[in-house]
Amino acid sequence: MKKKTVPVEKGVNGLDGNSNLWSYGFQDLNISSPALLPASLPASIPNAPYFDIRIYRESMIKSLIRIHSKDMYWLLEKVHFDGNYYRVKCVSSGEWEYCWDLAVRIQFFGKMLGMTLYPKRLVSQKEKRIVYRSMILVNPYQLWDEALVNKFWNLQERVEFLIAKILFHESIHVMISLGNILPSGFGNTDIYLEFRKMLEVSVSKKLSLELHNVQFRLWNLVLFGSSGSESEKKLLERVQEIYEFLINEKYSNQKTGKTFHFPSNNTKIARKYAWIAAVKAGGDKQVTKKIWQVEVRRLRIELRELFERIDTELSNMGIILD
Numbered sequence: 001m002k003k004k005t006v007p008v009e010k011g012v013n014g015l016d017g018n019s020n021l022w023s024y025g026f027q028d029l030n031i032s033s034p035a036l037l038p039a040s041l042p043a044s045i046p047n048a049p050y051f052d053i054r055i056y057r058e059s060m061i062k063s064l065i066r067i068h069s070k071d072m073y074w075l076l077e078k079v080h081f082d083g084n085y086y087r088v089k090c091v092s093s094g095e096w097e098y099c100w101d102l103a104v105r106i107q108f109f110g111k112m113l114g115m116t117l118y119p120k121r122l123v124s125q126k127e128k129r130i131v132y133r134s135m136i137l138v139n140p141y142q143l144w145d146e147a148l149v150n151k152f153w154n155l156q157e158r159v160e161f162l163i164a165k166i167l168f169h170e171s172i173h174v175m176i177s178l179g180n181i182l183p184s185g186f187g188n189t190d191i192y193l194e195f196r197k198m199l200e201v202s203v204s205k206k207l208s209l210e211l212h213n214v215q216f217r218l219w220n221l222v223l224f225g226s227s228g229s230e231s232e233k234k235l236l237e238r239v240q241e242i243y244e245f246l247i248n249e250k251y252s253n254q255k256t257g258k259t260f261h262f263p264s265n266n267t268k269i270a271r272k273y274a275w276i277a278a279v280k281a282g283g284d285k286q287v288t289k290k291i292w293q294v295e296v297r298r299l300r301i302e303l304r305e306l307f308e309r310i311d312t313e314l315s316n317m318g319i320i321l322d
């Protein structure tokens, strides 16, 4: 196990020499005791039995995904799960070419289910090419989860199901980034369009009260986490960014839950991600931990309200996600 952990540590900790992972992308935790979470990732789970994770068959995982989404299968088809980058898309727009590279790595690393790093942009003026590189980390540490064991006695099948499920969730984040970043129209997939619909509904007039309540809490948390020298514009941008992160997670969780018959609900999603949002906002730099925690709790309550209203509105439009 020792040797295998080296590349991921390089990939994660070597990002910019910064150990604060929270700013790097989508972190999907299974939060039972968030305070215990490390700032950087340990290489393995203490007390976990030795287990060679490589018993999974890549082709099986891909075919599990293909059943549910052709678009996502297309994204992952050429990618091997070895942590190396593979080119998944290239499009030309104007005189520039835009390409997307994706890496997938599967490894045990603490209590994070998975993580998608925000795409890194590499520009080559000479070749007139912009390459976006994103990486997905999958951590199937819940392999001994009771519900999962009961569903899949066979260890190989269980690993494959779990990896497919986590990969599906993380790939939704990648597909949304692709849709947001590539020149208009080139990143359109069913998943992206469905997500956009959810985002649009969430900012529609009908939901303005719920939206305002969530943004108000986010604004407070961004202020609590600020260094004190950022401009108001910068802080407002952070509110917007975290807001989109939350809708992104709602969509990914619901879509994956429905697809793999492990439904999630708004209470759970709000609880899990309100905390991550508050950490992303900068934590409790300007206030006491207690004040910060109260605000996180308020965000969680407002977020759940907003999520419920989004579902109602979507189902009135005939779109049902769970």
Ligand SMILES: [Zn+2]
Residues within 6 Å of the ligand: 026, 027, 028, 169, 170, 173, 249, 252
């Ligand atoms: Zn996620």
